Amino acid sequence: MLFDTTIGFIGGGNMAEALIKGLLAGGMSPGRIIVAEPAAGRRAFLAETLKVKAVEENTAAAAASQMVVLAVKPQVAASVLSGLDGSVSADKLVISIMAGISTISIEESLQNGTRIVRAMPNTPALVLSGATAICAGRRADAADLDLARELFLTVGTVATITERQMDAVTGVSGSGPAYAFSFIEALADAGVKNGLSRDTALALAVQTLLGAAKLVQESGDHPAVLRDRVTSPGGTTISALHTLENGRFHGLIMDAVDAAVKRSRDLAGIKLL
Numbered sequence: 280m281l282f283d284t285t286i287g288f289i290g291g292g293n294m295a296e297a298l299i300k301g302l303l304a305g306g307m308s309p310g311r312i313i314v315a316e317p318a319a320g321r322r323a324f325l326a327e328t329l330k331v332k333a334v335e336e337n338t339a340a341a342a343a344s345q346m347v348v349l350a351v352k353p354q355v356a357a358s359v360l361s362g363l364d365g366s367v368s369a370d371k372l373v374i375s376i377m378a379g380i381s382t383i384s385i386e387e388s389l390q391n392g393t394r395i396v397r398a399m400p401n402t403p404a405l406v407l408s409g410a411t412a413i414c415a416g417r418r419a420d421a422a423d424l425d426l427a428r429e430l431f432l433t434v435g436t437v438a439t440i441t442e443r444q445m446d447a448v449t450g451v452s453g454s455g456p457a458y459a460f461s462f463i464e465a466l467a468d469a470g471v472k473n474g475l476s477r478d479t480a481l482a483l484a485v486q487t488l489l490g491a492a493k494l495v496q497e498s499g500d501h502p503a504v505l506r507d508r509v510t511s512p513g514g515t516t517i518s519a520l521h522t523l524e525n526g527r528f529h530g531l532i533m534d535a536v537d538a539a540v541k542r543s544r545d546l547a548g549i550k551l552l
């Protein structure tokens with residue numbers, strides 16, 4: 280049971296905060312959560328606002344926890360893993376949310392038979408509307424995947440995938456919120472350009488994205504079918520769509536995701552040993 284587990288976060292940044300908020304909203308006791316974070320200001324923030332224990336030493340958080348969530352940047356993964364120095368004993372479940380870093384490289388660098396589940400969440404987890412994909416490392420079993428699923432279900436939806444699909448997930452839903460934010464910003468700017476106030480333009484843009492996403496989700500219709508229903512013959516929408524396609528909108532989004540997928544693969548090249 281997730282809520283009977285003690286959970287240690289290594290790194291107390293954006294994603295750790297989002298996951299902790301989800302756990303607390305789901306009913307987990309803050310006393311079961313310990314965060315290791317080098318930045319004193321950040322430690323104070325987490326302890327004061329979320330009432331969790333915040334410590335400086337990664338080994339202290341890992342040693343005190345049954346589940347250890349690796350929530351540091353991939354670029355510091357090597358030093359963090361080597362610094363854990365035996366504090367992640369083989370009985371603990373390790374969950375890594377680090378982009379690009381494979382379960383096998385974490386297993387090899389911890390060198391103690393630890394079970395690992397890798398996950399790719401996204402920042403809407405902060406408002407409990409995240410999309411996470413998880414996959415098991417070589418030693419993690421079905422119970423470990425279930426526990427990880429329980430964790431990420433507190434902040435949104437969870438898909439189980441193979442590790443080979445993790446780079447694609449990173450490009451689509453891990454980085455995806457950033458594409459959506461850019462789209463919202465551009466839509467609002469266009470409203471301002473055409474005479475709307477910034478507040479009105481932004482509110483309309485946000486609700487349009489929210490509503491459109493909800494319509495796709497609830498109708499189950501293909502987005503192209505829904506797009507067709509907005510597009511009156513000789514009307515306004517087809518003129519806008521023509522402009523988007525002249526700018527290679529579809530192809531550009533697909534190229535952008537390909538770039539993120541490639542970067543995720545490149546990050547896998549970071550040497551952990």
Ligand SMILES: NC(=O)C1=CN([C@@H]2O[C@H](COP(=O)(O)OP(=O)(O)OC[C@H]3O[C@@H](n4cnc5c(N)ncnc54)[C@H](O)[C@@H]3O)[C@@H](O)[C@H]2O)C=CC1
Nearest residue numbers: 290291292293294318350351352353376377378400401402
């Ligand atoms: N931000 C996002 O949208 C997503 C991020 N991720 C992954 O989550 C991980 C964390 O990302 P964020 O939370 O966005 O980054 P962040 O920069 O907000 O958080 C990382 C935290 O780790 C701390 N830190 C730095 N060195 C450390 C060390 N040696 N030991 C312990 N803590 C240390 C930093 O002070 C910082 O608070 C990354 O690996 C990223 O790839 C995964 C999915 C989405």
Ligand SMILES: O=C(O)[C@@H]1CCC=N1
Nearest residue numbers: 378449452453454455
């Ligand atoms: O930009 C990044 O590397 C992380 C991983 C997915 C979203 N943010």
